[in-house]
Amino acid sequence: MRVVIVGGGLMGAAAAFFLARRGIRPTLLERHRIGQAATNASFGNIRRQGRHLAQMPLAHRSRALWGEVADLLGEDVEFRATGHVRFAFDADALADMEAFARDAEPLGLTLEICGRNELRSRFPWAGPTAIAASVSPEDGSANPRLVAPAFARAAARLGAQIVEDMPVAAIAARSAGGLSVETAAGPIEADLVLNAAGAWGARLAEGVGEPVPLEANGPQMGVTEPLPHRILPVVGLWSRIKAEGVYFRQVERGNIVFGGGHREPVALDPGHARVDPANTLNQLPQLERLCPAIARVGIIRTWSGCEGYLRDMLPVMGASRTTPGLFHAFGFCGHGFQLGPGVGDVMAELIATGDTSTPIAPFAIDRFAA
Numbered sequence: 200m201r202v203v204i205v206g207g208g209l210m211g212a213a214a215a216f217f218l219a220r221r222g223i224r225p226t227l228l229e230r231h232r233i234g235q236a237a238t239n240a241s242f243g244n245i246r247r248q249g250r251h252l253a254q255m256p257l258a259h260r261s262r263a264l265w266g267e268v269a270d271l272l273g274e275d276v277e278f279r280a281t282g283h284v285r286f287a288f289d290a291d292a293l294a295d296m297e298a299f300a301r302d303a304e305p306l307g308l309t310l311e312i313c314g315r316n317e318l319r320s321r322f323p324w325a326g327p328t329a330i331a332a333s334v335s336p337e338d339g340s341a342n343p344r345l346v347a348p349a350f351a352r353a354a355a356r357l358g359a360q361i362v363e364d365m366p367v368a369a370i371a372a373r374s375a376g377g378l379s380v381e382t383a384a385g386p387i388e389a390d391l392v393l394n395a396a397g398a399w400g401a402r403l404a405e406g407v408g409e410p411v412p413l414e415a416n417g418p419q420m421g422v423t424e425p426l427p428h429r430i431l432p433v434v435g436l437w438s439r440i441k442a443e444g445v446y447f448r449q450v451e452r453g454n455i456v457f458g459g460g461h462r463e464p465v466a467l468d469p470g471h472a473r474v475d476p477a478n479t480l481n482q483l484p485q486l487e488r489l490c491p492a493i494a495r496v497g498i499i500r501t502w503s504g505c506e507g508y509l510r511d512m513l514p515v516m517g518a519s520r521t522t523p524g525l526f527h528a529f530g531f532c533g534h535g536f537q538l539g540p541g542v543g544d545v546m547a548e549l550i551a552t553g554d555t556s557t558p559i560a561p562f563a564i565d566r567f568a569a
């Protein structure tokens with residue numbers, strides 16, 4: 200079976216690996232370098248807490264794979280199950296925290312809820328105005344710069360063909376059957392194609408008559424100078440106010456990586472995402488509220504990345520409704536890093552068997568058709 204994957208971000212690279220593990224050796228076409236788009240820019244949060252509940256089965260499958268990823272890939276991509284804590288600073292946030300904990304529990308995610316006293320003893324560095332915290336102890340982070348190339352290398356060792364600098368202009372059904380992938384080096388025939396082109400995936404979908412309401416935006420990120428390593432979990436907060444929604448983690452070397460708040464619109468051509476310094480200035484007091492000790496730390500770099508957001512903040516995953524043999528996995532709305540290994544595994548299962556044991560119906564591409 201000839202399988203072509205378009206896009207070498209985390210989704211495409213992980214799908215290549217899991218297909219190759221099933222004995223199907225795909226060809227992956229990446230127009231630039233493996234992992235260089237949204238995946239590389241990611242904050243690296245591997246969190247299920249606060250996630251849309253429709254994604255929970257997929258997120259669990261992915262979390263299990265993160266736990267095995269070093270063995271699967273034969274290299275350390277710095278996955279650490281450090282835990283993920285979110286603080287509440289007001290009654291609305293507390294209500295949202297408790298509602299999420301209640302709704303997530305039957306779906307297999309148990310949060311530890313801490314009142315004011317317990318949170319002070321567990322997280323002595325937390326801001327004094329926090330009134331509660333929720334902890335997801337098995338969540339954590341990994342290094343976004345390492346993951347996609349590691350999946351691609353492991354896929355190549357299993358026989359996948361990884362082709363960089365190979366833009367795909369279109370995917371089309373052939374009258375003789377199968378699909379044609381139009382590349383810069385001419386057409387490639389395929390039995391099955393996976394569109395894993397990230398924020399650019401909607402263009403390929405539109406080309407086969409499946410338009411979706413996708414906007415490209417760039418989350419706003421930054422990193423500080425290194426400090427002594429004191430903070431283990433990934434840290435965030437519950438808030439109904441978008442500008443307050445910041446998060447951070449301290450990497451083992453000591454730097455504090457942070458992000459959140461407003462996102463900046465990105466033009467898909469050329470797809471360069473920028474940081475608005477006003478957003479960085481807004482993030483700083485929010486970070487200080489989470490952890491006053493980082494108030495006077497120097498910021499050494501800011502960055503952003505081009506990510507696709509669907510109107511309902513859910514990705515597109517599953518079979519094309521117009522083009523037999525074509526599958527989609529794109530538009531991960533700023534939270535696809537955690538899902539990546541699971542998406543690769545689910546798409547490989549779907550492509551290889553025609554079905555998947557993890558429910559993905561809420562992500563069907565035709566949900567916008569009405």
Ligand SMILES: Cc1cc2nc3c(=O)[nH]c(=O)nc-3n(C[C@H](O)[C@H](O)[C@H](O)COP(=O)(O)OP(=O)(O)OC[C@H]3O[C@@H](n4cnc5c(N)ncnc54)[C@H](O)[C@@H]3O)c2cc1C
Nearest residue numbers: 206208210236237238242244367397504531534535536537
């Ligand atoms: C700044 C930032 C922070 C984030 N933080 C987190 C986080 O902490 N936790 C989390 O879970 N998620 C996070 N995300 C989201 C997560 O990084 C993405 O959802 C995920 O990496 C998407 O992977 P992808 O493979 O779909 O897309 P991408 O990594 O963008 O890969 C798509 C690839 O397709 C290629 N491509 C596009 N068009 C073509 C074409 N026509 N031909 C060939 N190749 C093509 C691109 O060059 C690109 O390499 C963040 C995203 C950003 C931008």
